[in-house]
Amino acid sequence: xxxxxxxxxxxxxxxxxxxxxxxxxxxxxxxxxxxxxxxxxxxxxxxxxxxxxxxxxxxxxxxxxxxxxxxxxxxxxxxxxxxxxxxxxxxxxxxxxxxxxxxxxxxxxxxxxxxxxxxxxxxxxxxxxxxxxxxxxxxxxxxxxxxxxxxxxxxxxxxxxxxxxxxxxxxxxxxxxxxxxxxxxxxxxxxxxxxxxxxxxxxxxxxxxxxxxxxxxxxxxxxxxxxxxxxxxxxxxxxxxxxxxxxxxxxxxxxx
Amino acid sequence: xxxxxxxxxxxxxxxxxxxxxxxxxxxxxxxxxxxxxxxxxxxxxxxxxxxxxxxxxxxxxxxxxxxxxxxxxxxxxxxxxxxxxxxxxxxxxxxxxxxxxxxxxxxxxxxxxxxxxxxxxxxxxxxxxxxxxxxxxxxxxxxxxxxxxxxxxxxxxxxxxxxxxxxxxxxxxxxxxxxxxxxxxxxxxxxxxxxxxxxxxxxxxxxxxxxxxxxxxxxxxxxxxxxxxxxxxxxxxxxxxxxxxxxxxxxxxxxxxxxxxxxxxxxxxxxxxxxxxxxxxxxxxxxxxxxxxxxxxxxxxxxxxxxxxxxxxxxxxxxxxxxxxxxxxxx
Amino acid sequence: xxxxxxxxxxxxxxxxxxxxxxxxxxxxxxxxxxxxxxxxxxxxxxxxxxxxxxxxxxxxxxxxxxxxxxxxxxxxxxxxxxxxxxxxxxxxxxxxxxxxxxxxxxxxxxxxxxxxxxxxxxxxxxxxxxxxxxxxxxxxxxxxxxxxxxxxxxxxxxxxxxxxxxxxxxxxxxxxxxxxxxxxxxxxxxxxxxxxxxxxxxxxxxxxxxxxxxxxxxxxxxxxxxxxxxxxxxxxxxxxxxxxxxxxxxxxxxxxxxxxxxxxxxxxxxxxxxxxxxxxxxxxxxxxxx
Numbered sequence: 001x002x003x004x005x006x007x008x009x010x011x012x013x014x015x016x017x018x019x020x021x022x023x024x025x026x027x028x029x030x031x032x033x034x035x036x037x038x039x040x041x042x043x044x045x046x047x048x049x050x051x052x053x054x055x056x057x058x059x060x061x062x063x064x065x066x067x068x069x070x071x072x073x074x075x076x077x078x079x080x081x082x083x084x085x086x087x088x089x090x091x092x093x094x095x096x097x098x099x100x101x102x103x104x105x106x107x108x109x110x111x112x113x114x115x116x117x118x119x120x121x122x123x124x125x126x127x128x129x130x131x132x133x134x135x136x137x138x139x140x141x142x143x144x145x146x147x148x149x150x151x152x153x154x155x156x157x158x159x160x161x162x163x164x165x166x167x168x169x170x171x172x173x174x175x176x177x178x179x180x181x182x183x184x185x186x187x188x189x190x191x192x193x194x195x196x197x198x199x200x201x202x203x204x205x206x207x208x209x210x211x212x213x214x215x216x217x218x219x220x221x222x223x224x225x226x227x228x229x230x231x232x233x234x235x236x237x238x239x240x241x242x243x244x245x246x247x248x249x250x251x252x253x254x255x256x
Numbered sequence: 257x258x259x260x261x262x263x264x265x266x267x268x269x270x271x272x273x274x275x276x277x278x279x280x281x282x283x284x285x286x287x288x289x290x291x292x293x294x295x296x297x298x299x300x301x302x303x304x305x306x307x308x309x310x311x312x313x314x315x316x317x318x319x320x321x322x323x324x325x326x327x328x329x330x331x332x333x334x335x336x337x338x339x340x341x342x343x344x345x346x347x348x349x350x351x352x353x354x355x356x357x358x359x360x361x362x363x364x365x366x367x368x369x370x371x372x373x374x375x376x377x378x379x380x381x382x383x384x385x386x387x388x389x390x391x392x393x394x395x396x397x398x399x400x401x402x403x404x405x406x407x408x409x410x411x412x413x414x415x416x417x418x419x420x421x422x423x424x425x426x427x428x429x430x431x432x433x434x435x436x437x438x439x440x441x442x443x444x445x446x447x448x449x450x451x452x453x454x455x456x457x458x459x460x461x462x463x464x465x466x467x468x469x470x471x472x473x474x475x476x477x478x479x480x481x482x483x484x485x486x487x488x489x490x491x492x493x494x495x496x497x498x499x500x501x502x503x504x505x506x507x508x509x510x511x512x513x514x515x516x517x518x519x520x521x522x523x524x525x526x527x528x529x530x531x532x533x534x535x536x537x538x539x540x541x542x543x544x545x546x547x548x549x550x551x552x553x554x555x556x557x558x559x560x561x562x563x564x565x566x567x568x569x570x571x572x573x574x575x576x577x578x579x580x581x582x583x584x585x586x587x
Numbered sequence: 588x589x590x591x592x593x594x595x596x597x598x599x600x601x602x603x604x605x606x607x608x609x610x611x612x613x614x615x616x617x618x619x620x621x622x623x624x625x626x627x628x629x630x631x632x633x634x635x636x637x638x639x640x641x642x643x644x645x646x647x648x649x650x651x652x653x654x655x656x657x658x659x660x661x662x663x664x665x666x667x668x669x670x671x672x673x674x675x676x677x678x679x680x681x682x683x684x685x686x687x688x689x690x691x692x693x694x695x696x697x698x699x700x701x702x703x704x705x706x707x708x709x710x711x712x713x714x715x716x717x718x719x720x721x722x723x724x725x726x727x728x729x730x731x732x733x734x735x736x737x738x739x740x741x742x743x744x745x746x747x748x749x750x751x752x753x754x755x756x757x758x759x760x761x762x763x764x765x766x767x768x769x770x771x772x773x774x775x776x777x778x779x780x781x782x783x784x785x786x787x788x789x790x791x792x793x794x795x796x797x798x799x800x801x802x803x804x805x806x807x808x809x810x811x812x813x814x815x816x817x818x819x820x821x822x823x824x825x826x827x828x829x830x831x832x833x834x835x836x837x838x839x840x841x842x843x844x845x846x847x848x849x850x851x852x853x854x855x856x857x858x859x860x861x862x863x864x865x866x867x868x869x870x871x872x873x874x875x876x877x
Contacts, residue, residue, distance in 0.1 A: 549692025
């Protein structure tokens with residue numbers, strides 16, 4: 001198998017997160033490799049959101065380590081991880097509502113650009129950033145909607161904008177937090193195609209509830225329950241494991 | 257760009273500019289001093305707006321930055337002689353900026369309402385520091401008997417005692433400050449600051465170092481407040497702990513409200529309106545504070561968008577390059 | 588310092604803390620439940636003191652001053668909430684700050700018109716006058732003890748109402764999720780009104796109660812405003828228990844600070860606040876951002 005040829009870009013080892021007496025995530029380890037989509041699924045309360053927040057840096061681990069490429073980023077803040085090539089799309093759309101689509105994505109490009117905090121010159125007229133932004137917007141399927149304010153977009157378009165912003169930061173690793181949440185069928189199809197197109201030079205971690213999408217997209221699959229990993233491996237193998245069926249439907253015979 | 261008849265706002269702006277520039281030709285010393293006072297408070301308000309309007313940080317300790325600069329001048333003015341402007345002005349501005357750095361390091365660990373309260377508390381702390389400790393006269397304050405000047409090789413190159421000269425210096429400074437702020441606002445830094453204001457979480461996950469951005473804006477804002485405070489002390493000839501009170505910050509916030517949070521020069525108009533209003537009220541009524549208070553309340557309830565809501569201020573004053581909150585979609 | 592002096596200072600600190608708590612609890616309730624930042628809180632404290640002076644001067648009865656003053660403040664709170672404050676719920680905090688500022692200007696001048704700007708002294712009620720012998724060496728002002736007891740009683744009543752009554756439950760619900768209560772509507776409108784009025788009344792009550800042992804002067808509002816804010820920041824917004832804890836900390840720091848470090852005593856409290864914020868940016872018992 002060509003697995004060995006793919007570099008591991010995101011590595012988590014023994015992640016544990018405790019909130020007072022509650023253990024949200026316990027001993028979770030996973031790898032995400034270049035050119036692959038690694039999906040994480042699990043019933044509600046499994047700890048998937050906590051996991052993503054730990055990987056993104058919005059929560060600090062109680063114990064365990066996280067590596068980006070070969071760097072230990074366990075204690076790095078979210079913005080530092082972002083500058084190191086980690087991108088994140090949120091479950092609840094998190095945009096700059098009063099800025100235009102173009103401006104939202106341009107800001108994303110600025111953040112990972114060469115001099116993001118320059119005090120001279122006009123940000124809006126920066127040709128390099130604008131070019132990068134327009135490319136990302138087109139790739140995300142929002143071409144032609146650039147002038148609209150972010151909050152004037154439909155729900156599906158806002159998700160596309162989220163992804164465009166992530167693209168504009170040119171990340172090596174992308175964390176996608178339930179990108180299909182609340183979407184209709186045709187919108188979902190577009191997003192699925194978009195996600196599939198993203199994986200070429202990147203490592204993607206996808207947390208999702210939509211099983212159709214997961215089995216269409218995932219190269220590898222990890223199943224979580226009550227904060228722990230109960231199965232991990234190739235999707236086709238994982239789906240037949242009794243423990244997985246038990247977790248989802250309380251019935252080892254389910255998923256048949 | 258084809259020719260269009262100028263709007264009311266544009267006309268007003270040109271008129272105001274014209275008046276400002278030609279004022280020395282026809283105004284008496286009283287009006288020149290009043291105009292200088294307006295410009296000084298305008299600089300304070302514009303500087304504050306970098307933190308409040310662009311940065312979303314409602315600060316109630318800018319009075320402290322304003323007052324500390326004045327005190328630095330007072331302490332640096334020897335007896336009855338004039339202090340050297342070229343040495344004391346940078347000192348005062350750096351002092352205020354440094355103070356803003358110290359306070360910001362603590363205050364910016366908090367958000368929203370906590371931030372407002374913390375800045376209030378730190379501002380008052382400094383008030384008590386000057387009030388109780390007897391620095392420069394303690395609660396009595398101290399006189400600045402001669403305005404700072406520029407003295408090189410035995411010749412006085414700048415004499416601020418003349419209202420005309422003082423006014424011209426203030427006009428030049430105000431223009432410079434407005435220019436600086438306009439540059440900051442349109443720069444990548446300014447946009448990053450606006451992004452942090454609008455959605456801190458998203459800004460951080462994109463890679464913006466939010467603490468550093470906020471602190472920088474806060475420090476610049478504090479330094480500008482110091483600049484204003486220096487000249488306020490020079491003009492008034494007296495410093496007292498009241499200069500550091502949070503009421504100074506609040507008054508500046510009213511000016512920002514009037515002129516518009518999303519405008520660089522708007523607060524300058526706000527300064528004109530509020531200072532002018534106060535002068536008129538004080539002259540006519542004994543209980544002018546009551547009336548001013550009622551007007552402020554009315555403003556907040558009825559006109560929260562400032563003069564812009566009345567259509568009196570729009571595009572010609574250098575506008576912050578951010579899509580207006582009213583979502584008119586001006587790209 | 589002798590044991591007796593220490594004892595007196597401790598009692599002073601406690602009494603001071605109790606009054607601080609009274610005023611600060613009003614502030615933290617208004618904050619926590621209404622999400623409204625009321626910078627005019629100190630002005631109501633001052634009004635309470637001036638009302639006390641005026642009512643005692645007119646009627647000679649301190650009890651009447653307490654009841655009447657608090658009632659007047661409560662009614663004023665209801666009127667202000669209905670006409671002005673309720674329009675600003677959920678709005679930018681900047682607007683609330685400016686509204687409060689305008690209110691302060693109005694209240695200051697109103698006080699000047701009604702009561703003048705002189706400094707006054709108010710005599711404590713005769714039945715609470717004098718001192719009481721606590722131990723062989725320690726005698727303490729009866730009135731100060733009475734204040735402490737009174738404030739403790741108010742605190743206990745507040746805790747009981749919040750924890751055990753239906754109104755208290757609505758209050759707690761409001762503090763937990765303001766959005767939800769806004770959606771649920773009706774009952775909460777009136778609840779908000781009474782919470783705001785109660786907050787104001789508590790501030791005024793603080794002023795009334797402190798009048799006999801402190802001078803009544805125009806600038807007293809500002810000082811108390813800042814201190815009550817420090818108490819709320821220390822304790823955590825919306826937490827009445829936090830206000831109690833914060834008040835104790837401030838009371839002790841301020842009182843003993845004046846004894847041991849008189850020259851910098853007034854800034855000690857702020858240094859305390861800075862220290863706590865470094866450790867806990869949401870206050871000691873706070874629940875995070877509002």
